[in-house]
Amino acid sequence: MKKKDYEPRFVDAEQYQGQSHIENLSFKEILLRHLKRITELASKEMRGGFWETKSQILASSMVAENRYYVADTREEYSNAVDCLADLLLPYFDKKMVVEEKENDKKLESEYKKCFAADEEQETQK
Known part of the structure; x- marks a missing residue:
């Protein structure tokens, strides 16, 4: 291989395509994919977010608890629609x-x- 193949070079940010040049996504295709995502979110049951804890046995006497957040699907849908509007x-x-x-x-x-009601509840505690 030639030495110039290994030399770092600057790429104009306006001309950089990343991996999208493989698919050649148009604005219309991006919108249609986003609309598909919104449709998928809307067709599922919506629920509020919550924390869930799962226990994992590491050894005969050791148990680890992993706590993770399950996303609020109502918020996901709302954000997706807001993004489409943007x-x-x-x-x-x-x-x-x-x-x-x-x-x-x-x-x-x-x-x-909503947040005013939440703040009132927090101050009353």
């Missing part, structure tokens, strides 16, 4: 931009209400 935002018309802003305000106020 992807499409540059393509929205004026009416849709106004609707998106109103929707964001409603979501923020509901979010604050």
